[in-house]
Amino acid sequence: MNAFTLADAPLATPLTLAEVPEAHARHLSRLGLRPGAAFSVLRRSTGGGRIVSVAGSRVALGRALLRGVRVEAAQ
Numbered sequence: 622m623n624a625f626t627l628a629d630a631p632l633a634t635p636l637t638l639a640e641v642p643e644a645h646a647r648h649l650s651r652l653g654l655r656p657g658a659a660f661s662v663l664r665r666s667t668g669g670g671r672i673v674s675v676a677g678s679r680v681a682l683g684r685a686l687l688r689g690v691r692v693e694a695a696q
Contacts, residue, residue: 628687635695
């Protein structure tokens with residue numbers, strides 16, 4: 622599979638979390654974003670962040686984090 626950054630992820634596409642930065646792994650895990658988690662990007666925020674849907678919840682992620690998070694299109 623081809624992984625790409627969350628910053629480059631298309632809207633409304635089923636995604637699988639492939640890799641997270643070590644510095645943010647614990648925080649993202651608490652939000653339900655762990656390697657292997659299924660989610661999708663709902664929208665882009667005006668500040669460059671993203672709103673994602675994971676396990677029935679909406680989570681806001683800041684722009685600075687997006688380049689370090691790697692995702693894959695879900696099968």
